């Protein structure tokens with residue numbers, strides 16, 4: 088029986104889809120059977136980030152409405168045998184699926200996959216409720232900005248109310264130099280407010296944009312700093328004890344990171 | 352696009368579009384919450400494009416396609432066939448954007464672009480007087496003689512009746528000429544659009 092993990096944030100554009108694609112690919116690279124579920128109906132992105140858009144025939148709405156069998160809608164990744172995508176519908180909206188349908192969908196998926204990773208839409212309305220309905224664990228993504236952290240806090244509260252306890256936190260787009268100058272919230276500042284466990288910290292990295300545009304997740308790029316962060320997070324989710332390479336990030340985050348990856 | 356004056360067959364889609372220019376029929380774009388992609392199925396391996404300067408143009412076989420034509424009851428087939436017989440044509444004078452879906456029980460002519468993330472589903476032919484980059488399904492009720500033509504034919508996915516092809520992965524060269532896609536000998540082929548092609552295919 089697999090595990091259903093929702094990646095959520097409240098605020099839009101903080102990196103949920105990027106995280107889903109990279110952690111999912113990272114877990115598949117470790118040999119796990121993974122399915123990524125895009126619940127951002129009407130604004131689907133995950134297929135594009137994975138470079139799988141041109142393979143979509145059926146989507147999550149077709150599956151939940153019984154228009155096709157689950158197998159027909161699952162898209163096999165180009166790179167990893169064990170990685171699959173269940174795409175969102177683009178021409179419908181969030182009300183096309185109900186939380187009950189999502190619960191049933193997740194129950195079915197976790198029979199076949201080790202990890203069911205759900206890319207949640209921004210917001211706290213129906214799309215969010217759908218995305219968390221079938222989840223057993225939650226990962227909250229935030230950026231080091233007051234507004235994003237505020238929204239993350241709200242989301243954590245909603246997750247707890249929905250019995251999704253102990254969500255894990257990902258801090259995305261951290262810029263160590265700015266933190267050092269005192270112009271950006273530090274990891275400690277954020278943890279201080281949110282009081283949850285850290286799953287990982289992803290530095291701001293141009294390569295994310297490059298790899299996203301190419302449809303090839305950064306986690307596969309051995310030279311990508313953000314990719315390393317995602318590789319570590321995948322291993323942590325899989326139960327390995329990988330030290331947080333960047334916890335003392337306040338000084339020398341980048342150089343420490345570089346050392347870890349084998350840069351000089 | 353060239354006017355297909357020579358063709359006096361039933362495939363009047365180009366001409367028809369011209370005829371209706373002045374009428375400016377309203378775009379019939381429906382969100383259709385419970386109508387998905389109409390029935391489609393396997394997996395004919397598309398062949399090389401006939402356009403010599405673009406060896407990479409044609410998609411390979413999608414690897415997750417349905418095994419059986421899981422036909423959905425999105426539309427009653429009778430009215431559709433009827434409409435096709437009448438060469439019913441709709442003219443869309445705007446850009447079809449991501450998330451928009453045009454479904455029509457006849458031919459669809461778009462004077463504008465069809466962007467990635469959008470869908471055109473037609474019982475008949477599809478003509479795009481612009482760049483076709485979204486998903487297109489011509490002959491959606493099963494007409495294998497339906498065609499898709501566009502000034503720039505770069506669809507994410509192209510379906511005719513129950514044949515599906517998709518764009519190749521990675522970058523590929525943008526087409527320089529208007530092109531037409533149709534089923535020939537059981538596979539989807541894409542060729543440079545030429546006047547009189549329709550007539551030929553009719554005879555052949």
Ligand SMILES: Nc1ncnc2c1ncn2[C@@H]1O[C@H](COP(=O)(O)OP(=O)(O)OP(=O)(O)O)[C@@H](O)[C@H]1O
Pocket residue numbers: 096098099100101102103104105106127132207208209259260261289290291292293295296299313
């Ligand atoms: N670590 C990073 N470094 C640089 N750019 C990043 C990083 N993480 C994400 N981005 C960029 O931020 C943008 C938003 O990312 P993404 O689409 O993953 O966010 P999202 O939370 O899924 O958004 P939405 O709420 O719209 O679904 C993208 O352009 C992505 O390339």
Ligand SMILES: [Mg+2]
Pocket residue numbers: 103104105127132206207208
């Ligand atoms: Mg997203």
